[in-house]
Amino acid sequence: MIVEKRIALPDDDTPTDAPPAHKERPQSWRWFSFGLRSRVAKQVRVTVLGILRDLVKQPDISSSASAILESCADACRMNNLSISTLLQEPSVEGHTPLYWAIIKRAPGSPVEPEDPSSPDLLESFLSIATPFTETTISDIRLACLNNADHALYQRLRRSPAFSPLSGAEEVLLGGVRPVDEINVLNVEEDDCAFVVDFRIPLFQKRLRVSKQLNLEFIAKDRLWSLKFLIAAAENSNIRPIAETGTWLVTLALLEHSAPTAVDSNLIIKDATIPASPSPSSPSVLSRQTKGKPTITLRMKTGTTHLAPDHRDNVISTSFKDSLMAESLQYNASPYVAADGSLTARLEARLGRPDGECIIC
Incomplete structure (x- = not known):
């Protein structure tokens, strides 16, 4: 009787001279293969x-990063490893490769890649690193902070991998994230002061549905x-008792x-009044519509500095503290633009509150 030898498949680790398939291999063979x-x-x-x-x-080899990473990803797949997991390990001096890719970005580098077909090192990492763990997000935050890169931080926060929409927001927005515009300005005359301008699309609708809108900068x-x-x-x-x-x-x-004392005003103006009327519209200039009073909500620290990582360590104010602010809750509020967006400005100064003037 002739017994045919089993033919090894390309992905089969069975030797060609192995015993017939109907005979089990010794247990030691399995452990050797594993x-x-x-x-x-x-x-x-x-x-x-x-x-x-x-x-x-x-940096001289980062231009070839995409091809190199593709080869690494292939090798990982063939060996049941995850390139995403390896990119998120703190394997380089206690930080992830993502952290260092942000830290080593040249000052003034464009937030979006100039040539999508030739991504930089960070873009190459981001394309295969998701989903992010909470530890990785923390490391990315630290890198953006250490690099003082507010623009990049805003761009990353718009990524679903970094800041996913809630279930209610997914349904409301159809999976399309509105772009919250957040611009930070320093005050030349005061090293301790800063200004943040916000434009928040669909302000009332998003807030009513999700119960919170978080703006980070x-x-x-x-x-x-x-x-x-x-x-x-x-x-x-995540809020004071109310x-x-x-x-x-x-x-x-x-x-x-770092902990700090801070004194700030959140300022919201009547959205129906043009910020700066065009000289080509004399009828607008002559009308001089007064508009609604400006909303000013003050937020300041007391005897304790504001500090991170403490749930109750926030400063807050209620819209009930201002009659005008309460009107933000209502449809057709004059403080909300016709397209549903809210424009606001935060004027802040580090240090203990001193008088009523924040930024004069």
């Missing part, structure tokens, strides 16, 4: 981590969070930020 694959995977892991380290150390070497909230059970752990349904605004410091 051990061999495990050793290869460990070697691939070490090699890929070394390549990632070289990429962030040597970098100013004065700190990460800040300005939140609009409607007091509800689902956000009771009656259900109350509209609030809070200011807080985020992780990696």
